[in-house]
Amino acid sequence: MASIEQLYSVLATASSDQQDPAQPALVVHAGQIAVDTPAVAAEMTNAELQNWFLEAPDVEAVAIVKENVPVALVNRNVFMEQYGRPFSREVFGKRSCISFANQKPLIVDANTPIEVVVRAAVEPESRVMKDGFICNRDGHYFGIGSGMALIRAMSDIEAAKTRQLLSSIEYASAIQQSNLRNSQAELTTCLPSARLEWLPRDVVGGDCYFFRATRNGLFGAIVDCTGHGVPGAFMTLITLSFLENRVATGSDEPDPAHVLSDLNRYIKKVLGQHASTKSGEEAHVVREGKSDDGLDAFMFVLTGNGLDLQYASARLEMAVLDGAASPAEATDVQILEGDRMGVGYSDTPDDFAFTTRSHTLQPGYRAFVTTDGVIDQVGGPKNIAHGRKRLYKLFAERRDELPQQFGDTLLDSFAQWQGDQHRRDDVCFFVFTNEV
Template sequence: MDLPSVDYFKRQTVHRLPYAGGISTEIAPVSPETTNIAVLNRFARDRDLVSLPVVSLGVPVGLIHRNTFMSEMSTPESQEMYGPQSCVTFMNRDPLIVDEKLNLEVLSFRVVDHGEQTLAAGFIVTRDGFYSGVGSCLRLMRMIADLQAEKNRQIRHSIEYAGVIQQALMRAARETLAKTSNDSELVWEPRDVVGGDFYHFARFQDGWFGAVADCTGHGVPGAFMTLITSSLLVQAIEHCSPQDPAAILSELNRAIKRLLGQAGPREDLGQSDDGLDGAFFWFDDAKRTLTYAAAKTPLFVLNQDSDDFVVVDGDRMGVGYVDTPMDYQWRTQVIDAPQGTLMFVTTDGLVDQIGGPKQTAFGKRRIRESILAQRNERADVIGMSVINAYSLWQADQPRRDDLTFLCFRP
């Protein structure tokens, strides 16, 4: 084995690389023959020196921690007694020694496992078995924090771009709604940058189809479910008639269960138990009727000559979940919608938001009150009234879920 040159031991600039060698400083070592008095003088000259490596023929044999050493050599008597002796007297004979190519994450675990002395004194870094430098645990923690911050930044930017993609995928549906209904307000606010709520609107010759849905989860998992479900929904509409939202729900239920492996006996299934709640409907232009089918999602209907809403409840059965039967058939409800009828449908993120003086849910009653107070206004004004009431209710409470609602006059 070749011995390292003299330049090998010179102090060099620390390179911030994601492995042990990147956080080490090459401190000129001492040999086992070095006396304690010489080490004492070395620490006196270099007050920033925390630990001093002891190296024999290029191979590290120990580490002298400043605080431990100075404590032992603090009195004239101890200096007189131990000064002429070898520095191995107060040397840690079992320091943590790692290769310069060791990953910082693995290194951090080894530092913790090696004990408190290593956290204070640091560790020795080697290159091909030879002494390379001394690593500081403080520098290690700073480096890991910086790496984590950079990783978090990259993840945040990725999620932000995923949000752009998610909104772009639903842009066509939003544009279809705007062209189809000139008095509508669609609010889509994910709790995080991306979310598990989605909507879909499609115009046909004799009417239009709409869907507002809440997939399992929020954030990135929820967004994945929206991509899966919205794609399956398009296929279901093509396979079934858009005039039959209940059939589309059933078709979507079967597709989700098959795709996610959620069909069959529970004991044979995997860990996935995902699906959606939502409202699917068809509006017939000529008949002015709304055909409605829903999973755990109510429809609020306010006729011009009515004092209050009629609430049309959906089935109490989610779509695609393990416990949902493969052949479940959702109910179809047909609602007359004469000119001026106001309709409102929302995911549970609006209803379930905690707030107010007693920290209770926003609830359906406050939704109705917010709408009734502005019932003669356009849908966008009514939507703003709902959002304002919701925000006041939420106050400083964290948002619980994604928020999506549709207010429209067909």
């Protein structure tokens, strides 16, 4: 099975220097965009420089050198404008061409990285984008780079980085989904009428799920990790790797609380997220390590023909509608809550013991677990968060719908609520029943 080590390897390529052979070579040093434009000597007069420009109509800027060492840079348009003013020819015609030159141009070595040149070009009062810059090699004049060439080079570099990063993330998505694929197969076998939806906000996401058949039923977990995108995906693979090794078919059913407690210790160990309290005038918690990442989760074991539920929760909950003779008798949503403590965070005690609770489901029930992607989404006519109350109201109103149909109903309702608003988070929900 694909592992988190693969994801590290894949994403590392995004910052490597490997170049796609199908793409042209990138400009990475200043010398690659420097044009070998003839320089003029500092002794040249302004009158002579005017004639020089007239004989070289394509040259936008020229370097002024002393013994082949650049000392100034003259922009054609600036020179022509200033030299063309009344009395300029009479006053400055016989003077050195340095008179109208930029005597503090940007001068860089040919091996200077393009990024360094760009940083200098965007400094306040810099004239690089207008005049260009001078490039040296071994201390002597080499050529002139234009501001436009600098922009094109930087644009190509950023485009290449983006292509490489997106390619890596696409492959990372394949790795993440391969870790989820086994769960989908196990769920289909054990609960054929269940509906499982996983919608990452980005290509990869921080929500995940895990299902495995046990000796007498099914173990399931819905998990909401810190963050979304690539950081969230790393957390999901840490979690899924642990669950794959921890939950196995055996003579005993996995205890959801024990799994959560062990996962808490595992994440804190892997990420070094331990907190210690310093005493003094004011006691306070000092975090060890730079990260404070973790997850919320709902874990359960379903046995007894899908009616006996053992569950443990870290800040997520399950909504249940018990079966009844008519829909009117089953409008109240029962909420199965667990511990109000996250998993793996630095302020969660290492030895925190989550609690397993029991609940007997009634034939014809509907059960629903979701991460906070729907609940926290801003939208609707007032641009407010969706909230739990609105979500569970929809769940109760559509209690006659089987999980597959309710999943479609919820997605349609969520899309209408979101409207033109940006998706705030990953979305993952799970609906199931014992009916077929």
